[in-house]
Amino acid sequence: xxxxxxxxxxxxxxxxxxxxxxxxxxxxxxxxxxxxxxxxxxxxxxxxxxxxxxxxxxxxxxxxxxxxxxxxxxxxxxxxxxxxxxxxxxxxxxxxxxxxxxxxxxxxxxxxxxxxxxxxxxxxxxxxxx
Amino acid sequence: xxxxxxxxxxxxxxxxxxxxxxxxxxxxxxxxxxxxxxxxxxxxxxxxxxxxxxxxxxxxxxxxxxxxxxxxxxxxxxxxxxxxxxxxxxxxxxxxxxxxxxxxxxxxxxxxxxxxxxxxxxxxxxxxxx
Numbered sequence: 272x273x274x275x276x277x278x279x280x281x282x283x284x285x286x287x288x289x290x291x292x293x294x295x296x297x298x299x300x301x302x303x304x305x306x307x308x309x310x311x312x313x314x315x316x317x318x319x320x321x322x323x324x325x326x327x328x329x330x331x332x333x334x335x336x337x338x339x340x341x342x343x344x345x346x347x348x349x350x351x352x353x354x355x356x357x358x359x360x361x362x363x364x365x366x367x368x369x370x371x372x373x374x375x376x377x378x379x380x381x382x383x384x385x386x387x388x389x390x391x392x393x394x395x396x397x398x399x400x401x
Numbered sequence: 402x403x404x405x406x407x408x409x410x411x412x413x414x415x416x417x418x419x420x421x422x423x424x425x426x427x428x429x430x431x432x433x434x435x436x437x438x439x440x441x442x443x444x445x446x447x448x449x450x451x452x453x454x455x456x457x458x459x460x461x462x463x464x465x466x467x468x469x470x471x472x473x474x475x476x477x478x479x480x481x482x483x484x485x486x487x488x489x490x491x492x493x494x495x496x497x498x499x500x501x502x503x504x505x506x507x508x509x510x511x512x513x514x515x516x517x518x519x520x521x522x523x524x525x526x527x528x529x530x531x
Contacts, residue, residue, distance in 0.1 A: 280518075284521075306437070389414075
C-alpha cells in the first residue's frame with residue numbers, strides 16, 4: 272500500500288473522528304503480537320491519512336510542528352498492522368510491528384519507568400546498537 | 402492503601418510530570434495480565450494523587466469537569482496494579498485489574514472497532530449483564 276492518492280475510504284474514517292482544537296488525536300502504539308504498549312503520540316488528519324495510505328506510521332510532532340514519519344532517519348519504523356478507535360472516536364489504538372526500539376532513548380517502549388512505593392524503577396535498559 | 406492523607410512520595414512524581422495547559426495528562430489503561438488496552442482517559446494532578454493513595458483508578462472527566470472515580474456507580478472499577486510513565490513524562494500507562502467492562506457501551510475495551518479495508522469492523526459485542 273504505497274498509493275499516494277488520497278483514499279476516499281480513509282477520508283470517511285477521518286471525517287468521523289474527533290480531533291482536538293489543534294487538529295490532533297492521541298494514538299497509542301501497541302506491538303501487535305506481544306501486546307506491549309510502546310508509546311503514545313499524536314496524529315493530525317494528514318498524518319493519519321498518510322499512515323493509512325502507506326502502511327507506515329506517521330505522527331504529528333507537536334514540538335517540531337511537522338509530520339513525523341516514525342523511523343525515517345533511525346530506521347526504527349512502525350508498520351501498521353491494524354487501526355482501532357475508541358467509543359468516543361477521540362483516541363486511536365495502532366497495532367504495529369515495531370522495528371527496533373520505539374523510544375528515542377533506544378528502549379523498546381517509552382514506558383520504561385514504573386512508580387513503585389514512591390520510587391521510580393527502571394524496567395528496561397537501552398538496547399545496544401548493532 | 403486507603404490513606405486519605407496526601408502522600409509526599411506521589412507528590413514528587415506528580416511534580417515531575419508534564420501536564421497540559423488544562424492541567425491534564427493522558428492515561429492509557431491496560432489489563433495487567435492479558436495486555437489488552439482497555440481505554441484512554443485523562444488525569445489531573447488531583448485524580449492521579451487520589452489514584453495512588455487509594456489504589457483505585459480515578460480520572461478527570463473533561464465532559465463533566467469533575468473527578469471520575471471509575472466504576473463508582475457501575476461497579477466496573479479499575480484497581481491499579483502499576484503506574485508507568487513515558488520518556489517525555491507526558492503520558493501515563495496504568496496497568497490495572499478491570500472489573501467487568503471498561504467501556505460505557507458494556508464492552509471490555511473501548512477500542513472495539515477496527516478499520517479494515519475501508520470498513521469499520523466490530524470486534525466485540527456488548528457483554529451481557531448478569
